[in-house]
Amino acid sequence: MDNLRLWHKFLETIKPSIGPANFKTFFPKTLLKSIEGDKVIISTPHAFAKETLNQKHLPLIEATFEKLLGKKVHVEFIVKELESSSKPEEDFFKPIQTVAAVLNPKYTLENFVVGPSNNVAYAAAQAVVQHPGTSYNPLFLYGGTGVGKTHLMLGIGNALLSKNGHLKVIYCSSEKFMNDYVTAIQEHKMGDLRRRYRMADILLIDDIQFFSGREGTQEEFFHTFNELQSKNSQMILTSDRPPQEIAKLEDRLKSRFTGGLMIDIQSPDFDTRVAILRAKCAEQGNIIPEDALKLIASSLDSNIRELEGKLIQILQSLKAQNLSASSENIATFLGQIPKKPVVSDHKQVLSIICSFFDISLKDLTGPKRQKELVLPRHIAMYILSEELRLTVEKIGQVLGGRDHTTVMHGRDKMKQLINKDREMQRMFIEVKQKIMS
Numbered sequence: 164m165d166n167l168r169l170w171h172k173f174l175e176t177i178k179p180s181i182g183p184a185n186f187k188t189f190f191p192k193t194l195l196k197s198i199e200g201d202k203v204i205i206s207t208p209h210a211f212a213k214e215t216l217n218q219k220h221l222p223l224i225e226a227t228f229e230k231l232l233g234k235k236v237h238v239e240f241i242v243k244e245l246e247s248s249s250k251p252e253e254d255f256f257k258p259i260q261t262v263a264a265v266l267n268p269k270y271t272l273e274n275f276v277v278g279p280s281n282n283v284a285y286a287a288a289q290a291v292v293q294h295p296g297t298s299y300n301p302l303f304l305y306g307g308t309g310v311g312k313t314h315l316m317l318g319i320g321n322a323l324l325s326k327n328g329h330l331k332v333i334y335c336s337s338e339k340f341m342n343d344y345v346t347a348i349q350e351h352k353m354g355d356l357r358r359r360y361r362m363a364d365i366l367l368i369d370d371i372q373f374f375s376g377r378e379g380t381q382e383e384f385f386h387t388f389n390e391l392q393s394k395n396s397q398m399i400l401t402s403d404r405p406p407q408e409i410a411k412l413e414d415r416l417k418s419r420f421t422g423g424l425m426i427d428i429q430s431p432d433f434d435t436r437v438a439i440l441r442a443k444c445a446e447q448g449n450i451i452p453e454d455a456l457k458l459i460a461s462s463l464d465s466n467i468r469e470l471e472g473k474l475i476q477i478l479q480s481l482k483a484q485n486l487s488a489s490s491e492n493i494a495t496f497l498g499q500i501p502k503k504p505v506v507s508d509h510k511q512v513l514s515i516i517c518s519f520f521d522i523s524l525k526d527l528t529g530p531k532r533q534k535e536l537v538l539p540r541h542i543a544m545y546i547l548s549e550e551l552r553l554t555v556e557k558i559g560q561v562l563g564g565r566d567h568t569t570v571m572h573g574r575d576k577m578k579q580l581i582n583k584d585r586e587m588q589r590m591f592i593e594v595k596q597k598i599m600s
């Protein structure tokens with residue numbers, strides 16, 4: 164367990180026994196600094212916190228660590244180095260959310276599996292960790308459900324926190340921001356709301372598409388945004404679509420959101436799905452044969468959350484029946500023989516696509532570029548590549564001698580469309596079913 168994770172566990176464990184008032188007063192801005200042998204060092208925001216924790220709560224703190232680490236430890240407190248510009252005394256009586264307790268330490272950059280669908284976003288994440296608040300502000304991540312937006316965003320937050328544990332990181336869903344705004348108005352506490360959000364060094368807002376149509380919230384957020392940007396606080400926003408496509412979003416926000424770095428995360432390809440499953444198994448100490456992982460990966464093709472859910476479900480059900488996690492048992496569970504296309508021949512695939520769209524093979528593989536032909540062509544490129552695993556060169560060849568870069572472009576375009584456009588997704592699934600059944 165790394166220090167951040169351990170600290171998170173510690174906070175969770177001590178919270179009920181120390182009581183909410185004490186917790187709020189003393190634990191924001193404290194951090195597990197180091198553990199060496201049996202010596203645990205906790206950094207505190209100032210001398211007052213240090214003294215109080217030491218005099219009043221030391222036995223409980225040591226007992227809590229003992230419970231978590233399974234050994235006796237001596238806890239010492241230090242006053243943090245003055246690395247952040249805020250005045251601790253001033254903030255002290257208005258504690259903001261405890262940073263470490265808010266970010267889920269499960270999501271890190273280390274356990275984010277990188278593949279062609281997300282490598283650009285991952286590189287941007289690294290850049291933000293290197294230079295927060297400068298060039299990529301805001302970082303706007305968008306993509307379909309379960310592709311890893313929240314994971315990547317929190318991964319950045321955690322990486323920044325492990326570089327500097329005193330950063331004020333605020334993570335919230337867009338609903339939370341909206342609710343806070345509404346409550347602040349009702350209770351006449353706009354000042355508090357502003358202070359809270361505008362003091363952030365790092366502000367992470369998830370699923371910002373829900374700001375759609377919320378005029379008051381948008382207005383408030385616009386000013387928060389400007390203030391944070393002007394003091395170089397890093398902002399990361401996620402959304403299920405790019406800003407231009409969020410309905411009822413003020414133009415000035417659209418232009419703010421597009422003004423930093425905008426990146427989409429796409430659905431993971433087969434190899435990445437396998438790699439993610441492999442990583443999730445390893446994390447939990449489960450051993451599953453490679454071909455079984457492939458079976459699971461091929462049973463679902465876009466949503467990683469569902470993929471993970473399926474993995475857990477399989478493991479639990481095998482365990483309940485006292486069965487080993489062998490490929491045979493997993494295949495049985497999935498209720499299927501490995502899902503290979505029934506046709507393994509590209510000619511058949513093309514002919515199924517042609518009959519589905521009611522076009523001729525000559526048109527599909529020919530030079531004409533009408534919309535009615537381009538879409539089926541792109542679908543063909545995508546299926547031949549993802550399902551039949553033909554090389555892009557080969558695909559170019561069977562589609563009437565097209566260049567491999569054209570094929571790559573068409574395939575990726577299709578992937579993106581399927582990811583973004585529900586109508587397209589439905590149609591694609593229909594075509595695929597014809598090919599697979």
Ligand code: ADP
Nearest residue numbers: 274275276308309310311312313314439467468
């Ligand atoms: P989103 O916010 O895009 O809907 P999440 O970030 O919540 O998706 O991801 C859904 C689940 O899939 C999470 O459990 C997350 O850990 C996992 N996940 C997504 N992408 C990856 C990845 N590249 N590597 C490892 N796990 C991932």
Ligand code: MG
Nearest residue numbers: 312313314369
């Ligand atoms: Mg999310």
